[in-house]
Amino acid sequence: MKRKYIAAVLTVFAMTTVCSTAFASTEHYTDSSIVGAETGWDEWVANWDETASDFTKVSLTPGKDDTELNFAWYSEKTDAAATPVVHFGTDKDALDTFEGTSGEVDQDLTGDKAYEYNHVTVTGLEPNTTYYYTVEKNGEQTEPVEYTTKSTDTVKMIYVGDPQVGASKGQTQDGAELVPDDGAANTAARNDGFSWNRTLNTALAENPDVNFVISAGDQVNKTGAAKEEEYASYLSADALTSLPVATTIGNHDSLNPDYAYHFNNPNNTENGKTAAGGDYYYSYGDGLFIVLNTNNYNVAEHQNTIEEAVKAYPDATWRVVTIHQDIYGSGLDHSDTDGMILRTQLTPIFDANDIDVVLQGHDHTYSRSKLLYGDGQTHQSYEFSLNADGTDYDWDHAANVETGEQITLNPEDGDTEAQAALDAFHEDNQCYTIEDVDGNTVTDPQGTLYMTANSASGSKFYELVSTQQDYIAARSQNWLPSYSIITMDAAKFSIDTYQITDDGSVEAIDDTFTIEKTAK
Incomplete structure (x- = not known):
């Protein structure tokens, strides 16, 4: 039986555009009316109309290195020119002025109301320093916001997967179905934005010295459609006024330019582009972080x-890649189908460039791989092709790039030929070697660690595959929102993962895993 269905027919952006498929989520989700009953849910609901209609919230993104900070926000379009200006400094009464760029927002995405996006980069930041900032919206400065940098000798990051605000659509809350309607009527986005905020607040209460967040993609849910209320809900999280997020383009983000309006990513490239943007990279502390749009x-x-990123920052101790699709995951819906598609191609590239860690999302389950490297053999390359009328990807098949063969991913019972082709596809994707190491602290390994994050908001969960793959060291699915804390310095890279129970307690769901380096 097929586990996937097409949710909508969309206009294709380009031959590389990702599909609008919705996957078979389970009955489990985080009901904010329950987990937030005593922690602000009623107030959140009372303010929801205002929250959902404010498209002008500021988003912060790491700059090209830890001395820079990137800003993005919308302002309403008027007869006057936009004012992409940030005022920033240590003295709130004497802030320095930083100017950037602006552009028009596609009005099809904002209910035909005219907005402009503003992108500004602030430079000259020092560690362990308190700053203040305001932004200009149509020439008017906002109220000052405090922003404090942390140490860059030891860098701490919150790593999350799939906040996917709005993905709880179809679930039941207080006897009614959560719906993905536009604007404030999007009750799914109302639910998920509260839980996303709760996760960030919980993680920061436990780890107040975090430098920034890494999101492995799918910030929002409506694929290829207007969804500004989902972005408004996502960006309304308390922490995000003073906490940068390095986002990844997920399949639900990929089809519209609204992602590129809302996130001012550093070192943007022309590579890997879809409507939302392409690949980018940045340096922070002892790490080089490379973010690929694998849609x-x-x-x-x-x-x-x-290769461009490695050349730009050759002395980084750690090389970390973030992708949305989990090429080594353990979720039922993706890890053995579309998640696997790029495995044969990306594994040797990661090996050749000494990538230490790959952070993934997409499968709404948690897993940690063993240390893996390529098997040194020649393998085929795979991709998704467009469907017959060119409106979407053909999610029922994988395409062999070299031969053009279409591989049916869910063969009908009794179709022995299709099953044999699928078996050969799976066999070809056994393109890895499992490094022989002991324990959860490893020194100077050859292989790469692959992490897959569960949903940070709990808006949607998937099942694990029935049989754990041999490349997986640990995995879990407890139907609870989760996050990881990465701690990185010149000698060690450690990751701890936690889940948040309904009563707000924080529980570890895996042992600490640490990679040590004795030399670069």
Whole structure:
């Protein structure tokens, strides 16, 4: 039986555009009316109309290195020119002025109301320093916001997967179905935005010294459609006024330019582009972070990005890649189908560029791989092709790039030929070697660690595959929102993962895993 169905028919952006498929989520989700009953849910609901209609919230993104900070926000379009200006400094009464760029927002995405996006980069930041900032919206400064940098000798990050605000659509809350309607009528986005905020607040209460967040994609839910109320809900999280997020383009983000309006990513490249943007990279502390838009299946372009980033920051101790699709995951809906598609191509590229860690999302389950490297053999390359009328990807098949063969991913019972082709596809994707190491602290490994994050908001969960793959060291699905804390310095890279129970308690769901390096 097929576990996937097409949710909508969309206009294709380009041959590399990702599909609008919705997957078979389970009955489990985080009901904010229950987990937030005593912690602000009623107030959130009372303010929801205002929250959902405010498209002008500021988003912060790491700059090209830890001395920079990127800003993005909408302002209403008027007869006057936009004012993409940030005022920033240590003295709130004497802030320095930083100017940037602006552009028009597609009004089809904002209910035909005219907005402009503003992108500004602030430079000259020092660690362990308290700053203040305001932004200009149509020439008017906002109220000052405090922003404090942390140490760059030891860097701490919150790593999350799939907040996917709005994905709880169809679930039941207080006897009514959560719906993905536009604006304030999007009760699914109302539910999920509260839980996303709760996760960030919980993680920061436990880890107040975090430098920034890494999101492995799918910030929002409505694929290829207007969804500003979902972005408004996502960006309304308390922490995000003073906490940068390095986002990844997920399949639900990929089809519209609204992602590129809302997030001012550093070192943007022309590689791996879909409507939402392409690959980018940045340096922070001892790490080089490379973010690939794997909704584009042109792996040669992703390779170019990785090589460009390594050349730009050759002395980084750690090389970390973030992708949305989990090429080594353990979720039922993706890990053995579309998640696997790029495995044969990306594994040797990661090996050749000494990538230490790959952070993934997409499968709404948690898993940690063993240390993996390529098997040194020649393998086929795969991708998704467009369907017959060119409106979407053909999610029932994987395409062999070299031969053009269409591989049915869910063969009908008794179709022995299709099953044999699928078996051969799976066999070809056994393209990895499992490194022989002991324990959860490893020194100077050859292989790469692959992490898959569960949903940070709990808006949607998937099942694990019935049989744990041999490349997986640990996995879990407890139907609870989760997050990881990454701690990185010049000698160690450690990751701890936690889940948040309905009563707000924080529980570890895996042992600490640490990679040590004795030399770069």
